[in-house]
Amino acid sequence: xxxxxxxxxxxxxxxxxxxxxxxxxxxxxxxxxxxxxxxxxxxxxxxxxxxxxxxxxxxxxxxxxxxxxxxxxxxxxxxxxxxxxxxxxxxxxxxxxxxxxxxxxxxxxxxxxxxxxxxxxxxxxxxxxxxxxxxxxxxxxxxxxxxxxxxxxxxxxxxxxxxxxxxxxxxxxxxxxxxxxxxxxxxxxxxxxxxxxxxxxxxxxxxxxxxxxxxxxxxxxxxxxxxxxxxxxxxxxxxxxxxxxxxxxxxxxxxxxxxxxxxxxxxxxxxxxxxxxxxxxxxxxxxxxxxxxxxxxxxxxxxxxxxxxxxxxxxxxxxxxxxxxxxxxxxxxxxxxxxxx
Amino acid sequence: xxxxxxxxxxxxxxxxxxxxxxxxxxxxxxxxxxxxxxxxxxxxxxxxxxxxxxxxxxxxxxxxxxxxxxxxxxxxxxxxxxxxxxxxxxxxxxxxxxxxxxxxxxxxxxxxxxxxxxxxxxxxxxxxxxxxxxxxxxxxxxxxxxxxxxxxxxxxxxxxxxxxxxxxxxxxxxxxxxxxxxxxxxxxxxxxxxxxxxxxxxxxxxxxxxxxxxxxxxx
Numbered sequence: 358x359x360x361x362x363x364x365x366x367x368x369x370x371x372x373x374x375x376x377x378x379x380x381x382x383x384x385x386x387x388x389x390x391x392x393x394x395x396x397x398x399x400x401x402x403x404x405x406x407x408x409x410x411x412x413x414x415x416x417x418x419x420x421x422x423x424x425x426x427x428x429x430x431x432x433x434x435x436x437x438x439x440x441x442x443x444x445x446x447x448x449x450x451x452x453x454x455x456x457x458x459x460x461x462x463x464x465x466x467x468x469x470x471x472x473x474x475x476x477x478x479x480x481x482x483x484x485x486x487x488x489x490x491x492x493x494x495x496x497x498x499x500x501x502x503x504x505x506x507x508x509x510x511x512x513x514x515x516x517x518x519x520x521x522x523x524x525x526x527x528x529x530x531x532x533x534x535x536x537x538x539x540x541x542x543x544x545x546x547x548x549x550x551x552x553x554x555x556x557x558x559x560x561x562x563x564x565x566x567x568x569x570x571x572x573x574x575x576x577x578x579x580x581x582x583x584x585x586x587x588x589x590x591x592x593x594x595x596x597x598x599x600x601x602x603x604x605x606x607x608x609x610x611x612x613x614x615x616x617x618x619x620x621x622x623x624x625x626x627x628x629x630x631x632x633x634x635x636x637x638x639x640x641x642x643x644x645x646x647x648x649x650x651x652x653x654x655x656x657x658x659x660x661x662x663x664x665x666x667x668x669x670x671x672x673x674x675x676x677x678x679x680x681x682x683x684x685x686x687x688x689x690x691x692x693x694x695x696x697x698x
Numbered sequence: 699x700x701x702x703x704x705x706x707x708x709x710x711x712x713x714x715x716x717x718x719x720x721x722x723x724x725x726x727x728x729x730x731x732x733x734x735x736x737x738x739x740x741x742x743x744x745x746x747x748x749x750x751x752x753x754x755x756x757x758x759x760x761x762x763x764x765x766x767x768x769x770x771x772x773x774x775x776x777x778x779x780x781x782x783x784x785x786x787x788x789x790x791x792x793x794x795x796x797x798x799x800x801x802x803x804x805x806x807x808x809x810x811x812x813x814x815x816x817x818x819x820x821x822x823x824x825x826x827x828x829x830x831x832x833x834x835x836x837x838x839x840x841x842x843x844x845x846x847x848x849x850x851x852x853x854x855x856x857x858x859x860x861x862x863x864x865x866x867x868x869x870x871x872x873x874x875x876x877x878x879x880x881x882x883x884x885x886x887x888x889x890x891x892x893x894x895x896x897x898x899x900x901x902x903x904x905x906x907x908x909x910x911x912x913x914x915x916x917x
Contacts, residue, residue, distance in 0.1 A: 579876025600810035651764035654786035694783035698911035
């Protein structure tokens with residue numbers, strides 16, 4: 358996700374790499390374990406294990422390794438994104454744009470009420486460096502955490518090589534529109550995804566008058582999306598002040614449950630996605646929304662959502678990147694939904 | 699352990715395993731796939747390691763886009779709260795009920811808008827003090843551009859540029875479905891569509907933006 362704050366995160370990252378607390382490789386599984394504040398993170402053949410202290414005892418939570426790595430991949434690639442990135446109903450991160458909360462159970466109604474939850478805040482470069490180190494160590498050869506399950510191999514088993522290429526993909530940071538001189542590139546070099554083989558590949562015709570060469574600009578957005586080599590990864594394709602069009606191609610399940618600190622909008626460009634909507638604070642279900650081509654709807658600022666897409670589909674995610682929005686929603690100055698009628 | 703063997707390790711094995719499992723359960727693999735609602739590719743499935751799994755008997759994936767004539771609106775299954783808080787509409791339905799070049803707001807985010815526009819015939823000349831973008835989501839469109847002698851210096855959103863705005867012709871762009879064009883700040887532009895076409899415009903709420911949420915949204 359190409360946000361202004363994400364660029365800063367990237368720049369600051371190199372300073373924190375030395376601060377990552379990693380163990381030696383486990384003699385049996387071959388994986389390193391990591392510590393981040395009072396959190397302990399480790400993995401075995403099947404699961405990522407997260408441990409934290411609460412009520413004088415050590416608490417723990419397991420997440421299947423494939424789901425965990427898909428979630429970490431998004432959190433890293435998006436620079437912790439907007440608001441809450443729930444890996445599942447227990448564990449996740451909240452972006453404070455410079456600092457990041459890591460929590461276990463804090464946004465689960467039952468665990469929170471029982472007092473067994475835990476939150477710790479970290480400087481963004483430290484948690485980012487630790488997450489990147491986890492991704493590098495725990496992603497085996499043949500597993501691409503950015504791909505849909507039918508496109509890639511297994512995340513399970515003991516340590517077996519790595520897939521640095523897959524987890525170090527260049528992030529698209531668009532200033533105005535892809536394909537403009539000095540802006541992010543088009544995707545002519547990437548192959549068309551197997552599930553978009555029927556998407557037209559012709560580009561628009563641009564006929565600039567003499568003297569205006571390079572000032573008119575158009576490209577095929579659907580062609581561009583058909584060549585996306587990752588799933589569930591909003592990338593900016595047009596910038597109108599702080600209004601960002603961030604389309605992405607979706608297949609299988611959104612690997613995180615996103616609770617935004619602002620309103621965002623979804624416009625389904627092709628096929629179909631089902632969204633599970635829950636309360637942002639305690640996770641209780643609120644709605645299930647089916648979106649088909651042409652449907653547009655708001656994701657209010659007080660919900661969390663997770664999408665399901667059987668066929669790879671094209672989704673326009675529309676964000677307002679204005680910096681002070683979280684405070685304005687939290688203070689009640691702004692209502693959590695966009696319009697009243 | 700034995701049954702899991704084909705699943706382990708390589709991506710090929712995963713793909714093959716899936717096909718074998720499906721064709722075992724029912725007599726016709728094609729029927730089985732249709733029954734599941736699964737759409738699979740006729741092309742060999744290329745994996746990251748460049749080896750292929752042959753799936754030649756299966757139907758191709760069909761990408762479903764909407765159009766003025768064919769769209770299927772989705773739905774909200776509500777547990778708690780109000781449907782109206784999701785401001786759920788369908789841009790093809792909106793465009794089907796709009797006058798040509800009516801700029802209907804279908805997305806509003808603190809002054810920023812997405813407008814759904816039915817393009818049909820020739821539009822007025824528009825101009826804007828900031829960049830705007832347009833995507834054709836159904837049909838073909840021509841956009842003519844003028845470098846204005848007196849570009850709008852301020853103001854939010856799309857403005858009318860007058861009947862014969864003064865400026866130099868910059869050229870034109872031809873869009874088809876799925877094509878996106880930049881509408882650069884300070885230029886005038888005019889749309890022309892011989893057949894009805896549906897556009898999405900990314901801009902700021904302006905004097906021409908029309909809000910009619912109660913008419914277009916699920917309640």
